[in-house]
Amino acid sequence: MIWLTWRQLRTGAVTVAAALAALAAVLALTGPGLAHDYSAAIAACTEPGGACSAVARFFDHNQMAWLAVTAVVLVVPALIGAFWGAPLVSRELEAGTHRLVWSQSVTRTRWLAVKLGVTGLLAMSAAGLCSLAVTWWAGSLDRSGNMARIEPLSFAARGIVPAAYALFAVALGATAGLLIRRPLPAMAVTLVLFAAAQIAMPILVRPHLLTPARSTVAMTEAEVTNFTFGPDHVLRVGASAAPRGAWLLSSHAVDPSGKRVNPITITAASGPCAAPGRPAPAAEGPPAATGPEGDPLVTGCLAELQRLGYRVESTYHPASRFWALQWFEAGTYTAAALGLAGVCFWRIRRVPS
Amino acid sequence: MTAVVRTEGLGKRYGRVWALSDCTLDIPAGRVVGLVGPNGAGKTTLLNLAVGMLTPTSGTIEVLGGRPGASPAQLAKVGYVAQSAPSYAGLSVEDHLQLGARLNPGWDDTLARGRIRRLGLDLSHRAGKLSGGQRAQLALTLGVAKRPELLILDEPVASLDPLARREFLQDLMEAVAEQGLSVVLSSHLVSDLERVCDYLIVLVASQVQVAGDIEDLMSTHHRLTGPRRDPARLPGDQRVISASHTDRQSTFLVRTDAPILDPSWNVGHVGLEDLVLAYMGHTTADPPAGPTERPKLEVQR
Numbered sequence: 001m002i003w004l005t006w007r008q009l010r011t012g013a014v015t016v017a018a019a020l021a022a023l024a025a026v027l028a029l030t031g032p033g034l035a036h037d038y039s040a041a042i043a044a045c046t047e048p049g050g051a052c053s054a055v056a057r058f059f060d061h062n063q064m065a066w067l068a069v070t071a072v073v074l075v076v077p078a079l080i081g082a083f084w085g086a087p088l089v090s091r092e093l094e095a096g097t098h099r100l101v102w103s104q105s106v107t108r109t110r111w112l113a114v115k116l117g118v119t120g121l122l123a124m125s126a127a128g129l130c131s132l133a134v135t136w137w138a139g140s141l142d143r144s145g146n147m148a149r150i151e152p153l154s155f156a157a158r159g160i161v162p163a164a165y166a167l168f169a170v171a172l173g174a175t176a177g178l179l180i181r182r183p184l185p186a187m188a189v190t191l192v193l194f195a196a197a198q199i200a201m202p203i204l205v206r207p208h209l210l211t212p213a214r215s216t217v218a219m220t221e222a223e224v225t226n227f228t229f230g231p232d233h234v235l236r237v238g239a240s241a242a243p244r245g246a247w248l249l250s251s252h253a254v255d256p257s258g259k260r261v262n263p264i265t266i267t268a269a270s271g272p273c274a275a276p277g278r279p280a281p282a283a284e285g286p287p288a289a290t291g292p293e294g295d296p297l298v299t300g301c302l303a304e305l306q307r308l309g310y311r312v313e314s315t316y317h318p319a320s321r322f323w324a325l326q327w328f329e330a331g332t333y334t335a336a337a338l339g340l341a342g343v344c345f346w347r348i349r350r351v352p353s
Numbered sequence: 354m355t356a357v358v359r360t361e362g363l364g365k366r367y368g369r370v371w372a373l374s375d376c377t378l379d380i381p382a383g384r385v386v387g388l389v390g391p392n393g394a395g396k397t398t399l400l401n402l403a404v405g406m407l408t409p410t411s412g413t414i415e416v417l418g419g420r421p422g423a424s425p426a427q428l429a430k431v432g433y434v435a436q437s438a439p440s441y442a443g444l445s446v447e448d449h450l451q452l453g454a455r456l457n458p459g460w461d462d463t464l465a466r467g468r469i470r471r472l473g474l475d476l477s478h479r480a481g482k483l484s485g486g487q488r489a490q491l492a493l494t495l496g497v498a499k500r501p502e503l504l505i506l507d508e509p510v511a512s513l514d515p516l517a518r519r520e521f522l523q524d525l526m527e528a529v530a531e532q533g534l535s536v537v538l539s540s541h542l543v544s545d546l547e548r549v550c551d552y553l554i555v556l557v558a559s560q561v562q563v564a565g566d567i568e569d570l571m572s573t574h575h576r577l578t579g580p581r582r583d584p585a586r587l588p589g590d591q592r593v594i595s596a597s598h599t600d601r602q603s604t605f606l607v608r609t610d611a612p613i614l615d616p617s618w619n620v621g622h623v624g625l626e627d628l629v630l631a632y633m634g635h636t637t638a639d640p641p642a643g644p645t646e647r648p649k650l651e652v653q654r
Contacts, residue, residue, distance in 0.1 A: 001455070001456065003451065003455050004452055004455065004456065007444065007448060007451075007452075008441070008443075008444075095439060095441075095442065096435065096436075096437065096439035097439045097440065097441050099406060099433070099435035099436075099439055100435065100439045100440060100441075100492070100495070101452075101456070102405075102406060102422075103404055103406075103428065103431070103432070103433035103435070103496075104428065104452070104453065104456035104457055104495075104499065105425045105426075105428045105429035105456060105457045105458055105459070105499065106425060106428065106456050107422070107424065107425055107428065108422075110425075349408075350408075
């Protein structure tokens, strides 16, 4: 049975292996140079603090390549699900070959178990190797800080989760194929559902896999990212109290009692937050916006806000949780894949021929 | 004699349509059974139930004493060549033999390779490139080389030209003679079955119309030709299968175990094809319900 599964999957597996080898070759050739450039950028970094223009330039310079390899890892599980998972059973049902293979001395449950198992393992290996190669290659870019690897885009394309995605995609494809019974519609449905799962996961599920960290800090210029005067004496403050490299989930201003306030109601007609030489914004007028940095008005206004006890509260997952989240997410997808496999086993006994 | 297939009130429903209903059969071992009926009569459904591709909606089916498809051992005992002889288009003939060898513990590789050689099939040929007849032969090879006790073939010759048909059936009969198999094969053409079968099941509109040994069927069915008469006036032990009348003459096809005693009848032999056609025209298995039981004609001494 393993032989038959391998025989049927051989062409696809060889194609994927060749593509992976090509990708690995490109990454292996360019990886050391990238790491060297990063060290050079760090060495050239003379500015104190977190911001460093040389490192930022390094990232900007390689941004397209970074996006491309990340996209490859994001796309591989989807393709595996569509091209290996969806036709796994549906192609047999369409061609009628299930009647040939189910009348050999192998029960259809075992047939399905071996097919799903072998395909799932190959899919995990392919996506896993791809992800590991990219994780290694993109290490310096991920560390350069423009896009933390725990943030959704890179999180899904690093570490072990792509292997779990691939397993899930195969199970999803097989289930769709078994229910729809035709390969092409099954492939389309697999792609759509897989994409939906990949979008829903970082929004609805991943933030809650671990209890988010919460921190409240004083409202200073370092935290405040934007600052908007609205009509009616209100002030909107965008701020983040998350440390560098963290995945920010939410952020808002809180008043001294710890209650969320956004917008902050403060008089902009007079006092430190009133614009000198500028009339207070009319209720119907467009909101006036200012940047946070260097503006004496902003500095003064922030000092006033601090005096009044306003603070910034954020929830986030710090960078140190990267691997914990990876394991939890991989576990979630593996459990979903097993659930779908269960549906397949239940369904296979009822497939009318 | 033990039964290879025994069914009891077997039925299969798809949605609201019964593809097979109230089927009770007892097929003895060592027979070549022909299953005939028009297209859509439920032949494939019955065969799929027998190999475990389908599960019954009602009733029971037992094949070689076990539940069809329940275990690898049960699957090993039953060979199946499905309708239109499916094969993996992308795999070669050699791959198909490998498939058979790896998936069947009782695989007879010498038999399989001998057959393929005899048929002149190229081992490296892809199954998708074979002709219909060659594909059917490949499927039959897979079916017999697993050394089953019962071989089930669903319309095995439907897609073949007359010459390939004859060769295929001849080949099948050789395999049967060598291995002592029981065989059930279906067809909508009686002529295909006449040469090879010794047991017949006629299935029409999802119901079994008649089932039995062909010799018995031939000796119990008669064509009666004589002066015009109402079928209700025939003796009670003569079951009327078909009746046709002209102004002065009636022709009946009747089934009876007793000899025909009425001297006014001209008694004729019924061919297998006519017999099947008569049953196909006859849509219910129940005898026509008369208001009163018809009297039997008995020999008076």
